[in-house]
Amino acid sequence: MASIFTKIINGEIPSYKIAEDEQFYSFLDINPNAVGHTLVIPKKEVDKIFDLDESEYTALMQFSYKIAKAIEKSVPCKRVGIAVIGLEVPHAHVHLIPLNEMKDATFGSKVKLTHEEFIALVEKIKSNL
Numbered sequence: 001m002a003s004i005f006t007k008i009i010n011g012e013i014p015s016y017k018i019a020e021d022e023q024f025y026s027f028l029d030i031n032p033n034a035v036g037h038t039l040v041i042p043k044k045e046v047d048k049i050f051d052l053d054e055s056e057y058t059a060l061m062q063f064s065y066k067i068a069k070a071i072e073k074s075v076p077c078k079r080v081g082i083a084v085i086g087l088e089v090p091h092a093h094v095h096l097i098p099l100n101e102m103k104d105a106t107f108g109s110k111v112k113l114t115h116e117e118f119i120a121l122v123e124k125i126k127s128n129l
Helices: 004-009 054-074 115-127
Strands: 017-020 024-028 038-042 079-083 094-099
Touching (some): 004 024, 024 054, 054 115
């Protein structure tokens, strides 16, 4: 059975897409720790990030780097943090989280955005890619 992320990639579930290429897809987290919290996923459905081969892992980090730099230009923050946890969805993924305080990285503190705020944020980040 396809993961929720595979369904997002295939367009079966809508997302606030930031960017994609042949291998990767990035989109805003709909339950974000902070404004700009973005997920980066391989299109290949792999459960654990370290199950990717070395070249796929390296390419995922390179793609994530580009997205993180765009987030940094788009969202006021002290830095963009990266987290790989992988327990909630059995599909490798990277969290890119704009950080101003430690609580932004805890996954216990969430922010709410309207559909319009998500759309404006996507456009802002895309313009900085």
